[in-house]
Amino acid sequence: MVDFSKDPTARGFYAPERFESSVFDCEVSGEIPRSMNGAFVRVGTEWLYPPRFPDDAIFNADGFAGMFRFKNGVVDFTGRWVRTARWENDTAAQRQLYGYYRNPFTDDPSIREQTIAQPYLRTLANTNIIAHAGKLFAMKEDGPPYELDPRTLATRGPMTFGGKYRSQTFSAHPKIDPLSGEMICYGYEATGLASNDIYLYTVDKAGEVTREVRFKAPYVSMIHDIALTQRHIVFPVFAFTTSLERLKAGKVHWAWDARLPTYVGILPRDGGAADVRWFKGPTRSIVHTFNARTEGSKVVLESPVTETNPFPFFPPDPGHADPASARHGTNIRRHTFELDSRGEGYTEEILHAQSINGLGRIDDRYISLPNRYAYSGFTDPARPFDVARAGNLRGRVTNCYGRFDLHTGATSAYFAGVTHSLNEPVFVPRSPGSPEGDGYLIGVANNLAEMRSELVIADAANLAAGDVARVILPFRLGAQVHGNWIPEDRLAFA
Amino acid sequence: MADVVDERTHARAERSVSRRTFVRGCAAAAAGAAAVLPAWPLHAGEPLTGAAAQPAAATASVAAAREPVVGFRMDRPYLDPTGLAEPYVPPAGTRSGEALAALSEHEFLSRHPYG
Numbered sequence: 216m217v218d219f220s221k222d223p224t225a226r227g228f229y230a231p232e233r234f235e236s237s238v239f240d241c242e243v244s245g246e247i248p249r250s251m252n253g254a255f256v257r258v259g260t261e262w263l264y265p266p267r268f269p270d271d272a273i274f275n276a277d278g279f280a281g282m283f284r285f286k287n288g289v290v291d292f293t294g295r296w297v298r299t300a301r302w303e304n305d306t307a308a309q310r311q312l313y314g315y316y317r318n319p320f321t322d323d324p325s326i327r328e329q330t331i332a333q334p335y336l337r338t339l340a341n342t343n344i345i346a347h348a349g350k351l352f353a354m355k356e357d358g359p360p361y362e363l364d365p366r367t368l369a370t371r372g373p374m375t376f377g378g379k380y381r382s383q384t385f386s387a388h389p390k391i392d393p394l395s396g397e398m399i400c401y402g403y404e405a406t407g408l409a410s411n412d413i414y415l416y417t418v419d420k421a422g423e424v425t426r427e428v429r430f431k432a433p434y435v436s437m438i439h440d441i442a443l444t445q446r447h448i449v450f451p452v453f454a455f456t457t458s459l460e461r462l463k464a465g466k467v468h469w470a471w472d473a474r475l476p477t478y479v480g481i482l483p484r485d486g487g488a489a490d491v492r493w494f495k496g497p498t499r500s501i502v503h504t505f506n507a508r509t510e511g512s513k514v515v516l517e518s519p520v521t522e523t524n525p526f527p528f529f530p531p532d533p534g535h536a537d538p539a540s541a542r543h544g545t546n547i548r549r550h551t552f553e554l555d556s557r558g559e560g561y562t563e564e565i566l567h568a569q570s571i572n573g574l575g576r577i578d579d580r581y582i583s584l585p586n587r588y589a590y591s592g593f594t595d596p597a598r599p600f601d602v603a604r605a606g607n608l609r610g611r612v613t614n615c616y617g618r619f620d621l622h623t624g625a626t627s628a629y630f631a632g633v634t635h636s637l638n639e640p641v642f643v644p645r646s647p648g649s650p651e652g653d654g655y656l657i658g659v660a661n662n663l664a665e666m667r668s669e670l671v672i673a674d675a676a677n678l679a680a681g682d683v684a685r686v687i688l689p690f691r692l693g694a695q696v697h698g699n700w701i702p703e704d705r706l707a708f709a
Numbered sequence: 710m711a712d713v714v715d716e717r718t719h720a721r722a723e724r725s726v727s728r729r730t731f732v733r734g735c736a737a738a739a740a741g742a743a744a745v746l747p748a749w750p751l752h753a754g755e756p757l758t759g760a761a762a763q764p765a766a767a768t769a770s771v772a773a774a775r776e777p778v779v780g781f782r783m784d785r786p787y788l789d790p791t792g793l794a795e796p797y798v799p800p801a802g803t804r805s806g807e808a809l810a811a812l813s814e815h816e817f818l819s820r821h822p823y824g
Contacts, residue, residue, distance in 0.1 A: 223779050224786040227799035270777065270788045527780065527794065528787050572783070606800040613784050636784045661784070664800065694785050 245684030257698030278341030317468035348422030396420030
């Protein structure tokens with residue numbers, strides 16, 4: 216019997232939904248731009264069975280994929296579980312067998328021996344969803360990606376890349392080079408729990424693995440995202456760390472350790488393990504990146520950066536907390552690495568002091584290339600919020616999308632509404648050849664009063680004007696982690 | 710005669726109470742309950758289950774002196790075992806009930822003939 220009463224977070228808008236859905240010709244306010252043909256795909260977390268431990272991390276819920284399919288001004292919606300091996304095992308057992316986030320030592324005894332030996336079997340594929348080489352796949356950084364049918368979102372199974380991808384894990388943020396069509400992907404903890412091994416792969420536009428590089432991080436760390444230039448790959452290593460001892464003690468996978476420095480590894484795209492150059496700097500959290508570029512002998516990385524622990528569900532161990540001098544909040548910073556230097560240091564600039572929520576995006580056609588605009592959700596506490604209808608979340612929800620000009624420092628903002636909380640934005644070009652910034656910023660807005668989710672579509676160059684259109688679902692969507700726009704010609708949608 | 714009228718009026722009033730007043734009452738009661746509930750309204754005093762109840766399995770920085778609270782971060786509620794997070798208090802009442810409470814009797818019966 217399913218009983219969520221022991222999970223105090225599973226209430227109200229955030230109660231589990233647990234159903235798969237198909238909505239044909241969704242309700243729309245405004246007018247869907249006719250040029251938007253393709254799909255907005257998203258993946259996030261939805262508990263199939265209640266967590267074994269109520270203080271588990273929210274990232275430990277089952278993967279649930281959603282697709283807003285745009286065709287000639289009409290939008291259909293599909294929502295499906297990602298039926299991982301873990302989902303199938305829980306379904307067969309009719310209960311939650313899996314323990315804390317990425318800690319198999321806390322699993323049910325019936326599976327524990329196997330999941331300790333093969334921790335990648337615990338993956339939930341709940342973090343990102345992308346298309347490459349004609350395939351749609353959902354992924355989480357602790358196991359293989361799972362291929363989904365782009366017409367139905369039915370799960371096809373784990374991807375092996377013809378047996379040539381040998382890391383136990385796969386990143387949630389592979390990068391696709393817009394010029395070559397190659398996918399640069401990697402796995403950290405590549406050889407098992409708490410290992411500092413990184414396996415890096417190049418997968419060509421036909422889906423074939425063409426290159427592998429194996430190297431080690433300075434310490435085992437969450438390498439959730441990387442950045443790509445046309446000449447280099449950039450790996451941030453920062454203060455979320457773990458150890459086998461920690462896992463055996465029954466704790467969640469990550470602990471924030473403010474004593475640890477930040478390392479940034481830079482590897483030439485045609486280089487080998489010996490060519491990795493590690494730069495070292497003060498403690499930071501660089502969970503996501505916007506973009507990077509190589510300028511002569513310099514590599515420039517632009518990212519949402521936090522000086523403190525951004526995730527309260529991955530707390531520090533005693534004595535490892537942030538110093539009082541660390542600044543809270545995430546903002547947009549530029550790190551510049553001089554490859555001709557002999558030292559291990561680098562420079563840091565704050566490009567936009569405004570606090571953002573850390574889920575930063577760009578126009579993906581500019582990945583690895585010089586770009587001007589960054590997009591992110593942020594909280595504007597000066598905007599109105601209807602506490603009576605939406606709860607005591609004034610100043611605590613992401614109520615705006617921002618476009619941040621990295622050249623001029625200008626900012627423009629879209630406001631979602633007085634009862635709304637926004638998921639990550641995604642940029643959709645107006646047309647394949649339109650210049651950077653000419654297009655739409657889209658994302659899911661949760662209407663906390665009406666208990667429904669709405670996909671908002673705004674003109675990215677005129678965010679202050681509000682919606683161009685909203686796609687209104689008659690129900691709530693579970694928490695999204697990441698989403699992406701897939702143009703019509705990238706997948707066999709029909 | 711006057712008694713009959715009174716009885717009919719009373720009877721109609723009873724039917725009205727059973728529908729609209731119930732909806733109004735639910736909304737008002739929920740709002741009132743939320744106003745007086747403590748910040749940790751859901752499982753105050755209940756022990757955490759499983760490994761979370763054991764010191765070895767609990768998150769390392771748990772301060773035993775405080776009750777866990779449901780905090781709110783990254784647009785999601787989460788259970789903060791330290792008890793230091795600003796509590797999340799969901800909106801009061803059921804939104805659908807609130808909407809129904811605003812309808813007239815005629816509108817209500819027209820749209821929801823079976824209640």
